[in-house]
Amino acid sequence: MRYLKKRRFFRDAGEDDDPMSGVANLFDVGLVFIVGLFLALMTVYRIMDFFSETSEITIMKKNKDGRMEIISKKGRAISVERVTDKKIGGEEGVRLGTAYQLKDGRMVYVPDE
Structure with missing residues (x-):
């Protein structure tokens, strides 16, 4: 009988009763x-x-206010533009000149005389 009690004592002594261990x-x-x-x-x-630094992405999203935004990413540059329904200029205009785009990507403006 004594042998069984001793064995039970050693079995309980090795168990971890810490509730925070898991x-x-x-x-x-x-x-x-x-x-x-x-x-x-x-x-x-x-x-x-x-x-990715080489990717170009354009996303159009609507705010919680109902306004539209255009998010553009070209390389490392990210730009956000807000779209409005207001007209910036009138319907009338005057021709000022001509713009040309060169093969290397530069633009040249030639005013009318």
């Missing part, structure tokens, strides 16, 4: 899940092009 593992699992979800969303919506 929390670290849950945190690691949660972190891996979040990173996996983030990568899956980036793959589904093809957002990886945003991080």
Whole structure:
């Protein structure tokens, strides 16, 4: 009888009764899940092009206010333009000259006399 009691004592002494021992593992699992979800969303919506320096992307989106925005990315430069329904100028105008684009991409303006 004494032999059985001693054995039970040693078996209980080796067990860890800390309730917080499993929390670290849950945190690691949660972190891996979040990173996996983030990568899956980036793959589904093809957002990886945003991080490429050679890509050119144009996105048109509507704000919560109902205003339209055009987001353009060319290389490393990102620009945001807001679209309005207001007219900037009148319907009338005067011809001032002619603009030419050269083969190297430069533009030349020649005024009318």
